[in-house]
Structures are given as structure tokens and as C-alpha cells.
Amino acid sequence: MEYDFKKIEAKCQQQWEEKEIYKVSNLSDKPKYYVLDMFPYPSGAGLHVGHPLGYIASDIYSRYKRLKGFNVLHPMGFDSFGLPAEQYAIETGQHPATTTQHNIATFKAQLNKIGFCYDWSREVRTSNPSYYKWTQWIFLQLYESYFCNTQQKARPIADLIKKYETKGCSKFTAAEWNAFSKKEQEDILMKRRLAFSAYGEVNWCEALGTVLANDEVINGVSERGGHPVEKKKMRQWYLRITAYADRLLQGLDTVNFSDAMKEMQRNWIGKSEGAEMDFHIKDRQETIKVYTTRPDTIFGVDFLVLAPEHSLVSHITTHAQRQSIDEYLHYVKSRSDRERMAEVKQITGCFTGAYALNPFDGKQIPIWIAEYVLSGYGTGAIMAVPCGDQRDFSFARHFNITITNIIGSHYNGQEANATKDAVLENSGFLNGLIMKDAIAVAINKIEEMGIGRRKVNYRMRDAGFSRQRYWGEPFPIIWSDGIALPLDAKELPLELPFVEKYGPGPEGEGPLANIPEWTAKHLETSTMPGYAGSSWYFLRYMDPHNAETFCDRKASDYWNQVDVYIGGTEHAVGHLLYSRMWTKLLYDLNLIGFDEPFKKLVNQGMITGKSFFFQVDEKGSIISYQKENSSAAEFIRFKYGHQFVDANGILRKSVVDKNGLQLPKSIKWNKDEEGEYVVTKEEAEKMSKSKFNVDNPDDIVDKYGADTFRMYEMFLGPVEMSKPWDTKGIEGVHRFLRKLWRLFFDEIKGKLWNQDAASAEELKVLHKTIKKIDSDTENFSFNTAVSAFMIAVNELADLKCHKKEILENILILLAPFAPHIAEELWQQLANEGSILNATYPGYNEKYLIEATKEYPISINGKMRTTISMATDAAQPEVEKQVLQNEIVQKWLEGKQPKKIIFVKGKMVNVVI
RNA sequence: GCCCAUGUGGCGGAAUUGGUAGACGCAGCAGACUCAAAAUCUGCCGUUCGCAAGGGCGUGAAGGUUCGAUUCCUUUCGUGGGCACCA
Numbered sequence: 001m002e003y004d005f006k007k008i009e010a011k012c013q014q015q016w017e018e019k020e021i022y023k024v025s026n027l028s029d030k031p032k033y034y035v036l037d038m039f040p041y042p043s044g045a046g047l048h049v050g051h052p053l054g055y056i057a058s059d060i061y062s063r064y065k066r067l068k069g070f071n072v073l074h075p076m077g078f079d080s081f082g083l084p085a086e087q088y089a090i091e092t093g094q095h096p097a098t099t100t101q102h103n104i105a106t107f108k109a110q111l112n113k114i115g116f117c118y119d120w121s122r123e124v125r126t127s128n129p130s131y132y133k134w135t136q137w138i139f140l141q142l143y144e145s146y147f148c149n150t151q152q153k154a155r156p157i158a159d160l161i162k163k164y165e166t167k168g169c170s171k172f173t174a175a176e177w178n179a180f181s182k183k184e185q186e187d188i189l190m191k192r193r194l195a196f197s198a199y200g201e202v203n204w205c206e207a208l209g210t211v212l213a214n215d216e217v218i219n220g221v222s223e224r225g226g227h228p229v230e231k232k233k234m235r236q237w238y239l240r241i242t243a244y245a246d247r248l249l250q251g252l253d254t255v256n257f258s259d260a261m262k263e264m265q266r267n268w269i270g271k272s273e274g275a276e277m278d279f280h281i282k283d284r285q286e287t288i289k290v291y292t293t294r295p296d297t298i299f300g301v302d303f304l305v306l307a308p309e310h311s312l313v314s315h316i317t318t319h320a321q322r323q324s325i326d327e328y329l330h331y332v333k334s335r336s337d338r339e340r341m342a343e344v345k346q347i348t349g350c351f352t353g354a355y356a357l358n359p360f361d362g363k364q365i366p367i368w369i370a371e372y373v374l375s376g377y378g379t380g381a382i383m384a385v386p387c388g389d390q391r392d393f394s395f396a397r398h399f400n401i402t403i404t405n406i407i408g409s410h411y412n413g414q415e416a417n418a419t420k421d422a423v424l425e426n427s428g429f430l431n432g433l434i435m436k437d438a439i440a441v442a443i444n445k446i447e448e449m450g451i452g453r454r455k456v457n458y459r460m461r462d463a464g465f466s467r468q469r470y471w472g473e474p475f476p477i478i479w480s481d482g483i484a485l486p487l488d489a490k491e492l493p494l495e496l497p498f499v500e501k502y503g504p505g506p507e508g509e510g511p512l513a514n515i516p517e518w519t520a521k522h523l524e525t526s527t528m529p530g531y532a533g534s535s536w537y538f539l540r541y542m543d544p545h546n547a548e549t550f551c552d553r554k555a556s557d558y559w560n561q562v563d564v565y566i567g568g569t570e571h572a573v574g575h576l577l578y579s580r581m582w583t584k585l586l587y588d589l590n591l592i593g594f595d596e597p598f599k600k601l602v603n604q605g606m607i608t609g610k611s612f613f614f615q616v617d618e619k620g621s622i623i624s625y626q627k628e629n630s631s632a633a634e635f636i637r638f639k640y641g642h643q644f645v646d647a648n649g650i651l652r653k654s655v656v657d658k659n660g661l662q663l664p665k666s667i668k669w670n671k672d673e674e675g676e677y678v679v680t681k682e683e684a685e686k687m688s689k690s691k692f693n694v695d696n697p698d699d700i701v702d703k704y705g706a707d708t709f710r711m712y713e714m715f716l717g718p719v720e721m722s723k724p725w726d727t728k729g730i731e732g733v734h735r736f737l738r739k740l741w742r743l744f745f746d747e748i749k750g751k752l753w754n755q756d757a758a759s760a761e762e763l764k765v766l767h768k769t770i771k772k773i774d775s776d777t778e779n780f781s782f783n784t785a786v787s788a789f790m791i792a793v794n795e796l797a798d799l800k801c802h803k804k805e806i807l808e809n810i811l812i813l814l815a816p817f818a819p820h821i822a823e824e825l826w827q828q829l830a831n832e833g834s835i836l837n838a839t840y841p842g843y844n845e846k847y848l849i850e851a852t853k854e855y856p857i858s859i860n861g862k863m864r865t866t867i868s869m870a871t872d873a874a875q876p877e878v879e880k881q882v883l884q885n886e887i888v889q890k891w892l893e894g895k896q897p898k899k900i901i902f903v904k905g906k907m908v909n910v911v912i
Numbered sequence: 913g914c915c916c917a918u919g920u921g922g923c924g925g926a927a928u929u930g931g932u933a934g935a936c937g938c939a940g941c942a943g944a945c946u947c948a949a950a951a952u953c954u955g956c957c958g959u960u961c962g963c964a965a966g967g968g969c970g971u972g973a974a975g976g977u978u979c980g981a982u983u984c985c986u987u988u989c990g991u992g993g994g995c996a997c998c999a
Binding site for chain 2: 038040041043079081082083084202203211212213214215216217260261263264267268372376391460461463464466467468469529530531534568569570571572573574575605606608685686715716717718720721722723724726728729730731732733735736738739742775783784786787788789790791794854855856857858860861862863866898899900901903906907908909910911
């Protein structure tokens with residue numbers, strides 16, 4: 001009998017489906033385990049070989065936990081709202097709902113071929129009204145809540161209203177509150193709501209009449225069409241995630257994420273401690289509030305810099321500087337935040353003509369504006385200390401501003417020195433203090449003088465939560481005289497209406513603004529962003545069909561946190577912070593019983609695709625790629641090049657002719673004995689449809705089977721690492737499965753297995769393998785597990801072992817990795833039931849004990865020979881044996897060793 | 913620019929806490945079986961000097977700590993990812 005993977009895989013998948021073997025119950029006396037994948041966005045390109053990497057890992061882990069006796073929840077769904085579907089709709093006129101449904105069907109078919117153990121009865125789709133009903137409902141909870149600073153948690157806004165009505169607050173009395181108009185009251189409340197509306201800047205493209213994602217803006221112009229893009233203020237919705245900044249930071253200590261991941265989130269939140277301080281402006285009433293983490297450097301301030309968007313800019317600009325400032329503001333409008341931060345070498349700025357006064361010594365300080373100061377961070381104004389900050393230094397140099405040195409010899413005049421250890425000079429009352437001690441002294445003085453205060457600042461900003469788009473959740477909000485009125489929960493879902501046109505509405509509003517029935521009801525015309533639905537989907541899987549609530553409390557209490565969450569690092573900050581915040585909100589409102597969604601996070605690396613590029617010469621012809629002078633050369637993408645270029649990056653003319661390829665340019669062929677060719681440039685890039693470098697898993701599954709595909713993706717390398725896709729090694733994995741098969745079947749003799757008792761040697765192979773596979777699987781080290789399987793099968797083949805006692809345990813170990821072949825052989829061995837419900841074998845240390853060890857012997861740290869010695873030998877005995885050794889004596893040349901280092905069970909080092 | 917990750921044979925990668933660098937697999941070379949091919953099996957396979965025995969050099973680069981460094985520290989270069997409206 002041969003290994004006919006096609007037949008086996010089809011048969012097993014059918015059996016499993018018939019028996020509903022992946023169906024998971026919320027009622028079980030087994031301990032629960034929740035393994036979750038980041039659900040995919042179902043793009044039109046279908047699944048590529050990069051997608052399944054994490055899915056295979058989580059599938060292996062889920063099956064492993066099941067064999068270990070857990071009730072495992074391992075669901076899958078689709079993040080099906082988003083921009084690409086809408087873009088596709090604009091281009092082709094097909095409704096996003098149609099294309100999305102089609103794409104999901106493709107994805108599911110592809111996923112099923114790989115043999116994942118999803119319980120599809122729990123599938124969620126964020127674009128289904130039955131799902132986004134609850135996304136809208138949670139939005140209403142956010143809208144109806146505020147963050148209580150005393151209790152550090154969300155509370156119903158009704159509590160706040162009651163407080164205002166009865167006690168007032170520091171800004172107004174209860175009587176004043178009650179006298180406010182409805183609009184005034186709502187405006188005040190809006191400043192506290194966790195979902196709130198305010199004005200914010202967006203990338204506005206006049207020519208396209210729409211708002212663009214940062215992604216769609218390249219070098220200040222739109223990606224499509226290359227039209228100019230500028231900043232525009234528009235009413236937006238936001239989530240007050242900054243309120244949760246501290247809890248998001250603290251929560252990191254309670255979860256098992258990688259240090260790198262925690263670091264990224266901490267940096268994103270960007271908590272810093274410092275002071276806010278007011279500077280008086282010469283001859284004017286206004287003051288400029290700056291935020292600084294280094295109040296100790298106050299006497300080194302040589303100028304102030306305002307963000308160009310700062311509200312005071314137009315007030316303080318002098319007549320003489322007016323024109324220059326206007327020109328500069330015009331220039332800045334075309335620049336993205338990213339460009340403003342990235343291009344630090346290009347120093348730009350403009351003097352306003354105004355001066356501020358140093359609050360301590362009254363020194364006049366010129367006020368500039370510059371794009372390197374961002375309006376969204378701190379107060380949008382900084383005090384520049386050129387001797388201590390490199391950007392300030394470069395700026396001062398560039399514009400010939402005098403630099404005050406307050407750190408003596410620590411400043412060399414060539415570059416800034418951000419030290420905190422210098423002793424302050426030229427610093428008034430701070431003279432003689434070490435900088436890090438002076439910080440507190442300075443803040444105390446500032447507070448004492450009433451010109452500022454201690455301030456904790458966050459880099460994180462509130463999250464923009466509206467999009468001027470169609471394919472997203474509509475906001476359950478009606479506008480009435482500038483007041484946002486929430487819909488009643490009973491009216492949900494507020495369904496997305498059908499539209500004819502997906503183009504933008506008037507004034508950059510979303511497509512919903514084009515629908516008279518929508519605008520007649522004064523409904524909000526923007527929609528929620530992609531991350532809305534994905535911020536809470538892990539809860540819906542627990543209770544996916546509940547029409548009464550987003551997730552029954554019993555279900556969320558049983559499944560609780562996601563035990564392992566697997567996904568890419570590209571979601572490190574965005575999605576993970578948002579879902580952590582939503583979880584905290586639901587927890588605060590006592591709707592769920594935990595305030596961190598993900599107990600453990602595993603980041604899978606990306607499988608990069610291979611892209612190929614043609615080098616083009618001055619005349620516009622394709623030439624062979626040359627490493628030299630290629631930096632200045634021009635390259636054009638060779639679409640789908642990975643399908644035609646050989647392992648050395650060579651494209652043959654014969655291949656071009658055979659496949660009827662149309663090349664974008666004329667080509668100058670090189671010639672060798674095999675014919676005409678051209679060398680292309682290879683680059684590893686993210687796999688994506690737009691890069692034309694996508695490989696499809698279906699082809700691999702058809703050719704080698706799902707089991708081979710699964711094991712090969714794992715064998716490529718550690719799950720967390722990025723790696724280029726290459727099918728070179730897949731034969732090896734396939735050969736391994738065939739070799740395993742041959743332990744059970746022989747083409748001539750047929751069944752090979754027997755009931756004989758296993759030998760000590762065979763038991764040693766088995767138990768060594770159990771130990772290794774068990775710990776590697778537990779640690780997500782799947783690549784080394786695959787190699788351990790290969791070693792085990794090689795050794796059992798060498799031992800000609802066909803004993804059921806050994807083989808059936810190997811099958812259980814293998815079942816998570818290659819479920820189909822394991823199931824088939826399990827049944828062939830005449831075992832009862834499915835292998836999916838087998839019990840994971842334990843290993844017994846007694847089979848692994850060795851009496852002797854082959855010790856490596858080093859001379860001065862270099863390995864020279866090995867000596868076999870008893871495992872329990874002590875140092876004196878070891879030294880004796882080592883010194884008797886011929887090779888050691890040769891290196892000693894008759895001398896006595898200075899020292900002999902012996903590490904039991906490890907090695908011996910003779911130091912001469 | 914900032915933040916994070918990463919760099920080991922021709923290739924993917926392995927190496928529990930600092931202790932035999934290159935497991936396992938691919939590719940390659942030589943051989944067995946075969947009329948032949950496929951499949952399968954056996955051996956070799958970092959580099960360099962050497963007939964060999966045996967040695968030198970080797971984990972991006974340069975330093976350092978240590979009896980001993982792929983692993984720890986400092987500096988530096990390359991590559992990939994993220995940077996708030998792609999998801």
C-alpha cells in the first residue's frame with residue numbers, strides 16, 4: 001500500500017466533518033483552553049503561503065492541548081470591513097458585500113484544504129449586521145461612559161451628570177450647570193466621553209475630493225493620480241484611549257508578551273514626566289505654554305519653537321515677518337507628520353519676530369516656528385536648549401542663533417550633549433547642582449512661582465475613530481443642532497444602506513452623505529475604522545449566536561482570557577492597544593470579568609515573497625543587473641517574476657517565449673551556451689497582491705498534500721522569525737512522511753507492524769522523542785520538533801522497528817502536525833475512535849539514563865579530543881583519566897597544566 | 913529620524929543557564945540496485961594548508977570580559993518591520 005495523501009486527506013476531512021469532531025461546547029468538565037489567531041482580512045488575492053504560518057502553529061498547539069485533555073476553543077472568522085473592498089468597488093462597481101462574500105468563500109475553501117480544526121459554527125464576520133450590531137452597541141457604551149480619574153475606571157456618564165446637577169465641579173457650580181443650555185451641557189460632556197467628537201486634521205485631497213489614509217499619501221501627493229494633499233480640519237470621532245494610558249502600561253506587567261512587544265507598546269504610549277511652564281511674550285498679554293522633560297535646562301533656553309499649527313502663531317507674528325511666516329505655513333501644509341519627523345537633516349523654520357521672556361532671568365528669547373515641533377504632542381511648543389538637544393542644536397546652527405552653554409566642559413561646541421550628569425553653570429539659582437538633581441529643584445520653583453506645574457505627558461494621542469468611507473460600521477448617532485444623540489440600543493443594528501456610488505460625498509464626507517434618506521435623518525455620515533470590529537471579536541467567538549447580548553457573561557466567565565493569541569507584529573501597537581482598551585472598558589462596566597484580553601501573545605514572523613526587478617539603462621532598455629553602480633540605477637518590477645526566474649536570478653529568453661510573456665521594455669539579452677538570458681535583481685518583500693509576488697498554498701497542497709505543507713511551513717524556521725518563501729526543501733519533508741509510511745507498509749509485504757515487545761533501544765528512541773516533541777510543542781519550537789520527528793523515524797528505520805507499541809505513540813505525537821496521515825495509520829492499526837481524541841503519551845526518564853558520557857576535552861578552550869567516562873565520575877577521577885590521554889599529553893609537552901576545569905555532564909578544559 | 917527585530921556553510925536553519933559550532937533538511941558529488949528511469953539505500957559535503965597524520969582560520973565588522981563567547985558588554989555596518997486613515 002502506498003502513501004496516497006490525496007485519498008487519505010479527503011477521507012479524513014470528510015470523516016471529521018461528518019462526526020463534527022471540531023465542534024466545541026461551552027459545557028465541559030475539562031479545563032478550558034483558548035487558542036486564537038488574528039483573523040484575516042479576506043482580500044481578493046486569496047490566501048497566500050504567508051497567511052497559514054501562524055494558523056498552522058496555532059492549529060498544532062490547539063490539537064496538542066486537546067490531546068493533553070483540554071476543552072479547546074480554536075475559532076476562525078473574518079475581519080471583513082475595510083478599505084480594499086471599497087477601493088475595488090469604486091474601480092469595478094461591484095458591491096463590497098458581494099466581493100467580500102466571494103473572497104470569504106475562497107479563503108474558507110483554502111483554509112479547509114490545509115486541515116485546520118476550526119469550529120466553523122462559531123465563525124464571525126465583522127461586516128455582518130448581526131455582528132456589527134454589537135460593535136455599535138459597544139460604541140454606545142463608550143459614548144455613554146467617562147473616565148473617572150479618582151477611581152481610574154470608566155463609569156456611566158449619567159453618574160457625572162448627576163454630580164454636575166447636584167454638586168457642580170471645580171469649573172462651575174450645580175446652579176450654573178443647570179442654567180447651561182442643552183448644547184452647552186453636551187459640549188462639556190463631550191469632553192469627558194470615552195467616544196467623543198471633535199475637530200481633527202485629515203489628509204485632504206482636493207482633486208480626488210476625499211480624505212486619504214497616510215498610506216495613500218506619498219511625498220505629499222496622492223498615491224492615485226499624484227494630486228496634492230493637504231491638511232484639513234474636519235469633525236471626527238475619537239476614542240479617549242489616553243485616559244487608559246496608565247492602565248495600559250500597568251497591564252503589560254500581567255501579560256505574557258515578548259519584551260520587544262511590551263517595549264513597543266510602552267514607547268507608543270510614551271509616558272514621560274516633566275513640567276509645563278508658561279513663558280510671557282514681550283509686549284503682549286498671552287503666554288506660551290511649553291512642555292519639557294528637562295526643566296533643569298531652563299537657563300540654556302535660547303529660543304522657543306511653536307508648531308506651525310499653534311494657535312498663537314498668527315497673533316504674535318510681527319508685521320515684518322508676516323510674509324515669511326505665511327509662506328512657511330503654506331509649505332508645511334503639504335508635509336505629512338511622517339516626513340516632518342523623518343527628514344531631520346533638512347532644517348526648516350521661520351522667525352515670528354516675537355520674543356518671549358525667560359521667567360527666571362527675563363532674558364529675551366526669539367520665538368520661531370518649525371515643522372519638527374508637532375502640534376499633537378505636549379503643548380505644541382518647546383523651549384529649545386541647543387547645548388543639550390541635538391535637534392535644537394542643529395536648528396540654532398542653521399539659523400545662527402547664539403548658543404548658551406550651561407554644562408561647561410560637557411559641551412564641546414560641535415554637538416549637543418544630552419547628559420544629566422553635568423554640573424550646571426550660567427544657571428542662576430541652579431548653579432552648582434547636578435542636572436538630574438536640579439530637575440526637581442526647578443519644578444518646585446516653577447510651582448512655587450505659579451508659572452507652571454509638574455506634568456505627566458503621553459506621546460499617545462486619542463485614537464481617530466471615524467473614516468470618511470462606506471465599507472465600515474455606521475455610527476448609531478443622529479446630529480441635532482450640533483448635538484450628537486445616540487440611537488437607542490433597541491434600534492440596533494443601524495444597517496449600512498445600499499449605495500449606487502462609492503465615491504466621496506460633498507466636502508469630503510463619506511459616501512453615506514450622498515444618500516438622501518440617510519442625511520434626511522441627520523445620521524452621522526462617517527463610518528467606523530477597521531479596528532472597531534476587531535477590538536472585541538475574541539469575545540463573540542465565545543457566544544457567537546447570542547441575539548440578546550454581545551457575549552453572555554457565563555460564556556465569557558468560562559472561556560475567560562485568550563490563553564494564546566497568535567499574529568504578526570504589524571499589529572503590535574494598533575490592534576492590540578485598542579482591543580486591550582475595549583476589554584478594560586467592558587471590565588469597568590462589569591460586563592466581563594477580566595481586563596486583559598490576551599494572556600500570552602506569540603508573534604509569527606512574516607513569510608516574505610521574492611520579488612524580481614529589471615535594471616534599466618539610460619536608453620530605457622532592460623539590461624542585466626550589475627551590483628556595481630546599481631545604487632544609482634533605475635529598476636522596474638518584473639511582475640510575477642518569481643514564477644519565471646531561476647535560482648540564480650536569471651531569466652531565459654526561452655522561458656519568456658514559452659510562456660508568452662510581455663515584457664514592459666525592450667531588452668538587451670546576454671548570451672551563453674544555453675541561449676539568451678538577462679540577470680534580474682532579487683529582493684525579499686512582504687507578500688502582497690500589489691507586489692505581484694504571491695504564492696498560493698493550494699498548489700502546494702495539491703502537489704504534496706496538506707500534511708507535507710503544514711510540516712514544511714513549520715520546518716522553515718522559528719515561527720517568530722521572518723523568512724523568505726522557497727519550496728526548495730519541501731521534498732525533504734515529503735520524503736520524511738513517506739519514510740514514516742514505510743514503517744507501517746511495504747509495497748510487497750503489505751502490513752509490517754507487529755505486537756512484539758519493544759527493546760530497550762527502541763524505548764529509548766520513543767521516550768527521547770516524546771520528551772523532545774512535548775517540550776518543543778509547548779514552547780512553539782515547531783521547526784526543531786519536525787527535525788526530531790525526522791531523527792526518530794530515521795532511527796526506527798535503522799532499527800527496523802515495526803512494533804505497534806512504539807509506532808502508535810509516535811503517531812499521537814505527530815497528530816497535531818500531520819493530522820491526516822496520523823489518523824489514517826491510527827485507524828490502520830485498528831485503534832478505536834479518532835486519533836484526535838487519543839491521550840498524549842508521557843515519557844519515562846528511566847529509559848533515557850546513560851551510564852557513560854563522551855566528554856569533550858579542550859586544551860585552552862579549544863576542543864582537541866573526546867574521552868568516554870562514567871556519567872557520575874568525580875573531578876579527581878576525571879583529571880586522572882584526562883592526563884593519561886595521549887592527545888592531552890601531546891599538547892602538554894611534558895608540562896603540568898595550570899588548571900583543569902571540569903563541568904560535570906558538560907566538558908573538561910585543560911589550561912596550560 | 914524614532915522604535916523593534918535580525919545577521920551562523922551554496923540555501924532554510926540547529927546549538928537548555930557562556931561549555932564539542934553547523935543537528936535536521938535542501939542542493940551538490942561519488943557509489944549500490946535497475947536493461948534504463950523513477951523510487952529507495954550507502955558514503956562525502958564550512959574554508960584553507962597537507963599524500964596522510966594533523967594543523968590554521970571561521971557565527972556581519974572592530975574591540976572587551978572569561979579557563980572558555982554564536983551566546984554577555986561597548987562601538988559600528990547591513991537587512992526587515994512599525995510609526996497613529998492599509999488591515
